[in-house]
Amino acid sequence: MNDFINSHLLSLKRNNFSFPEVELRTLLKKSAINKKEIILSNFDINNINKDLFNDAFKRRINKEPISKIFNEKCFWNLDFFVNKKVLDPRPETEFIIEGVEKYFKNKREKLNFIDLGTGSGCLAISLAKEYFSSKFIATDISTEALKVAKNNSKNHKTSNRIKFLNCDWYNGNEIFNVILSNPPYLNLKEYNNLDEGLKNNEPKVALYGGIDGLTYYRELGPILSRISNQDTISFVEIGYKQKDRTIEIFNEYGMKCIDIIVDYQQYERILVLMKKSRNNY
Incomplete structure (x- = not known):
């Protein structure tokens, strides 16, 4: 050499x-x-x-991540613009898409999706490319993140089917067929031990889930219940060893776990949830 x-x-x-x-x-x-x-x-x-x-x-x-240096990260075989205002799309999150494909096999069906905490927009955009007859709402509390998501949606020609909202989760009462969310779930110890390159180059608001890592699941519980009917299916990403507590939280708000999807490392990563029938409350 x-x-x-x-x-x-x-x-x-x-x-x-x-x-x-x-x-x-x-x-x-x-x-x-x-x-x-x-x-x-x-x-x-x-x-x-x-x-x-x-x-x-x-x-x-x-220690700046290569994705942030070149403003590009691949997810679901699509290239997304990323910067320090958004979380890099993770390979584990692709299991949400696989879950949606498992439960909604007809991609021509007209479905209403909502992506709660969209970040770069990778989930909503990737699914919009797959479910080409469906409509999407994608929300985020960060105006800077939404700028990135809108830019990615424009680049992937999905802007006509994704409505972006700047809000804390979702304030409306519309009922959706499919609900997606990858909330911040690192607890205090995990966040403090995070690699400095990640900690300095990704937004804390997209990583830190409170002292026990469960703060945002408690916020999501009543929202999922409000915007679901008996046919709605929700796909929610969780952190390492959070399965039992998150299922308990959602159960308190009338949501039952019908499936758990494991990731590449065989960690329980995605909860698949539906609303309980009134007889099960």
Whole structure:
């Protein structure tokens, strides 16, 4: 390998990056003029935008996530614009989409969706691309997050079917067929132990779920109950080992868990909820 590659690999190793070769290859590819495969052992330095690479490398050394450096994150095979005002879409959240596909197999059906706490808009937009006859409402308390979501919706040509609302969850009384939510669920200890690169580059409001991590499930409980009927299905992401407590919370508001979807690590990640019949209260 040439001196350029070796010196940058050494710098990454000294800054305790676990996979320096992967890090460097990614930064080079993102900065490349010709987007062909990057081979470190035979790399042509003339194939990169040097100013772009140097800036990106310095920011990565300071632990800024690559997604924030290049303002791009892939979710459900779609590229989304991201910045420090929104949470990066996580692979685990794709299990919400898989859950929706399991319970709503007819993608031509006209459904009413609501995405509570949309962030970058990745859930609503990805599902709007799949369920092309459906209408969506996507809410967020952050005006800056909604700017990002609207921009992503425009880029993916779904703006005509997604209505974005700046509000705390949802204040209306409309009944929906499908409810989606990935609320903040880190507890105080988890948030304090979070990697500094994430903590400094993602909004606390999208990560921290209160001292026990359950604050927003308590807020969501009465909302889900209010905007559901007996046929509505809700898909709610939860944190590690939060299944029992979150099910208890939703049960208090007349919601029953009908299914639990596990993620890649076999963690219980998505609660599938329906409203109890009056006979079950």
